Amino acid sequence: MGADRKPGTTSTKSTTSTTSTTSTTGAGGIRGRLVDILRLGRLATALAWRASPKALLGTVLLLCAQAASTPVQLLLAREVVNAVARTTPAAHLGGPGSAVPLAGWIAAMAATLALGTLLEPFSRTCQSLVGDRLVGFVTGELVRAANRWQGLARFEDPDFADDLERVSSQAARSGLEVMAYGTRAVTTVATLVALCVPLVRLHVLVPVALVAACVPLLARQFDFQNTTGSRLYALTPQARTLRYSRDVMVSTAEAGDVRLFGLGGYFRRRYDEAFAGSVGDLDRLRWRLTPPMCLSAGLAGTAVGAVFGYATWQVATGRGSVGDLVLYGGTSAAVLSTVTSLGFYLGFLPMVFAFLPSLDRVLNAPPDLPEAPDPLPAPRPIRTGIVFEDVHFGYPGRDEPVLAGLSLHLAPGESCALVGPNGSGKTTIVKLLLRLYDPTAGRILLDGRDLRDYDLADLRRELGVLFQDFVRYEFTAADNIGFGDLAALDQGGDRARLLAAAERAGAADLLERLPDGLDTEVGVRFGGRELSGGEWQKLALARAFARDCQVLVLDEPTASLDTRTEYGIFERFAQLTKGRTAVLVSHRFSTVRMADRIVVLAAGRVIEDGTHAELMAAEGEYARMYRTQAAQYLDDFEDLEVPSGERR
Structure with a gap:
């Protein structure tokens, strides 16, 4: 059994490595x-x-x-x-x-x-x-x-x-x-x-x-x-x-x-x-x-x-x-x-x-996230919101933490955009919110209770998400949308829900062009219809909207979309996020300015927080990034008529 220990590994931080060493030397x-x-x-x-x-x-x-x-x-x-x-x-x-x-x-x-x-x-x-x-x-x-x-x-x-x-x-x-x-x-x-x-x-x-x-x-x-x-x-x-x-x-x-x-x-x-x-x-x-x-x-x-x-x-x-x-x-x-x-x-x-x-x-690997002995059901509705309380987090194998004492409050029904340079912790906040990881220190509270106190499956039913590196499921278009909420597929196929989600995501025209609509096989792996990057993203966005959830997380939701489609989504942004807590991560400042609040991150901390108008007036880091990094998006955005109620 001398080969049981994995040769060539040096990490002492991982559970796997520790288990391996114990199994070969523990009994002696x-x-x-x-x-x-x-x-x-x-x-x-x-x-x-x-x-x-x-x-x-x-x-x-x-x-x-x-x-x-x-x-x-x-x-x-x-x-x-x-x-x-x-x-x-x-x-x-x-x-x-x-x-x-x-x-x-x-x-x-x-x-x-x-x-x-x-x-x-x-x-x-x-x-x-x-x-x-x-x-x-x-x-x-x-x-x-x-x-x-x-x-x-x-x-x-x-x-x-x-x-x-x-x-x-x-x-x-x-x-x-x-x-x-x-x-x-x-x-x-x-x-x-x-x-x-x-x-x-x-x-x-x-x-x-x-x-x-x-x-x-x-x-x-x-x-x-x-x-x-x-x-x-x-x-x-x-x-x-x-x-x-x-x-x-x-x-x-x-x-x-x-x-x-x-x-x-x-x-x-x-x-x-x-x-x-x-x-x-x-x-x-x-x-x-x-x-x-x-x-x-x-x-x-x-x-x-x-x-x-x-x-x-x-x-x-x-x-x-x-x-x-x-x-x-x-x-x-x-x-x-x-x-x-x-x-x-x-x-x-x-x-x-x-x-x-x-x-x-x-x-025999145990669950990687601890489960509460008597987990609570997710609150419906969310009353006081989500609070990041002095949260620290570092990825395994990395010496420097990504988040270092971050504190943030997301109110119910509020849309909040996260901006900042690469590595500032935007996507990490999303992963912690979705409880794909737990903080290494600090707490994340939902209505005053730690996320770890809730039943994980029930909690995630209240979370809709579109990741930047979204998955392209090479099945039917209906599957790609319905995977956002399997009930739409399991209950005999709730096609009205699928079509409504596609409409909200700007994918209705795509379904009309597909030869069999929702039943069209997409992707070339099994001989289906190949889609462009923007078309795949429309289906992924529809998947996020298919879930009847209270919290909507959008990580670069329009990165592959053309300007007109992007604007169509922005035009309906208030309607799409109405009654939901929305978290947006985007490098496009035309997307960011649609949010109720904008949170600016640097080195794992919040350095600015406010509306677009407030942050521009403050002449701080956000204003500098907006003027220098977002000029190309601003030109396109100003050419389009934005409803006055959504300009901030």
């Missing part, structure tokens, strides 16, 4: 490792059993039958040869089967061979059935585990990303592999014992000497598999680099940039370098381990040859039958083959176990 020494192995073995076995108990049981029984067939075939081969030899008077006769006719031994041997051949495809089919069901079952468990993580911290933790990579690439089939290779190892040991029994008749020391000569090969086989498996585990970050470089080259989303800027060669080189580095490392390791394994194999092969020579001498001097030569020669060769297989199976198990801790950590 060999006893602790055995405890871990047993625990992880139970996990793998339980997953495989829950995925497909009948197919798993069938696989184990077939593997046992296959293991037993080897010594039976050798014993029958001996009797067949003896029966043939009895037809030759010069042959040395004898043996327990002399009363059985030759035809009987031939029939038994043929039946055994046929049965062994028949069992193999059944065994492989059962393993395939278990494997398919196990991958599907574990994937479902992963989805259920991911649904327990209500925040974003785990997805942005590189240690946990390594765990997810291992789970997706290796650990999903680990339950089957533990059962298959564990069963093969146990049955192989039983086969080895069964093979040694007839060798005792040749001489009591023969099986001892033969097994002793094969032990170094067993150890080298185990070391080869265990060491290369541990190295594969350690190469998980490189595997993520390989996957990312490959995905960029074949992804639809990046296809335009890759071709426009000629990045294909660059990413191909990065892929080749990462591949060459990881494979070259493995190649050097394998070549270093191969010579000792060859020497051990030579020793074992010499021992098999010596046993065969001794058996030949015994038969030639009249102390055995011709069938004994077949039995002892075949048995000694089978012992070598069995020991080699046992080394492979035992060596493969640590590689499987190396990936199981990642699966264990992912499946």
Whole structure:
């Protein structure tokens, strides 16, 4: 289990890293490792059993039958040869089967061979059935585990990303592999014992000497598999680099940039370098381990040859039958083959176990956001508003905090715009408000109670959001809008609500142009209609409006929209946000001036707060940014007639 600890990671801040270290060293020494192995073995076995108990049981029984067939075939081969030899008077006769006719031994041997051949495809089919069901079952468990993580911290933790990579690439089939290779190892040991029994008749020391000569090969086989498996585990970050470089080259989303800027060669080189580095490392390791394994194999092969020579001498001097030569020669060769297989199976198990801790950590990761023992329902309606009270926050792995003592009050029904330079904390405020993270210090209050006191799912039902990096769901237009409130889709499809949301977001004309309206498949992944960036954003904005919520969060809501569409939304801004608390994040000052209040941020604190007119009159940071950074937007905005009641 030495590979359980993730090599190459240095973070001590993440839960994942701490869990990993504890799992490998907490119990202490060999006893602790055995405890871990047993625990992880139970996990793998339980997953495989829950995925497909009948197919798993069938696989184990077939593997046992296959293991037993080897010594039976050798014993029958001996009797067949003896029966043939009895037809030759010069042959040395004898043996327990002399009363059985030759035809009987031939029939038994043929039946055994046929049965062994028949069992193999059944065994492989059962393993395939278990494997398919196990991958599907574990994937479902992963989805259920991911649904327990209500925040974003785990997805942005590189240690946990390594765990997810291992789970997706290796650990999903680990339950089957533990059962298959564990069963093969146990049955192989039983086969080895069964093979040694007839060798005792040749001489009591023969099986001892033969097994002793094969032990170094067993150890080298185990070391080869265990060491290369541990190295594969350690190469998980490189595997993520390989996957990312490959995905960029074949992804639809990046296809335009890759071709426009000629990045294909660059990413191909990065892929080749990462591949060459990881494979070259493995190649050097394998070549270093191969010579000792060859020497051990030579020793074992010499021992098999010596046993065969001794058996030949015994038969030639009249102390055995011709069938004994077949039995002892075949048995000694089978012992070598069995020991080699046992080394492979035992060596493969640590590689499987190396990936199981990642699966264990992912499946059993606790909720990442604390839940109140008796959570409160979200207030309906919101009465006193939202208060950020001396809030501090820093992202994991970053030394400098993003928010440093921020205090802010959002009144019910008020629209508030957040402005400031990049890194000032605008989007972080949004993420904390949506409780995708919790503050590292301070509190966020809703109607006087900490957000952590509320039922999280119920709280989020009162929050509608459009992120700057909104998701493009390549399903139907109805799905893209209805995902804002699944009730609009689940209850037979409330198309009137979907159309109303589209109208409010300025997407009604888009739906009219689509060949099947709301039922049009959008996105090219599944052969649907491709949309422009602005059209995708209209659907995303409609998704935010589809939710009947009290708080509306808009992060760069018009970044991809043309000026006319943007103005249409501004013209209806008061209507769209009526009765809701609205939080806007925008670099377009034409958007910002629509809000009731404008909050200016810098270094994680509020430095100015007021209406557009008040801040312009104050001649502070907002006025400077408005004049210098927003001139291009102001020119377009002043050309349009803005309702006087919405100018501030």
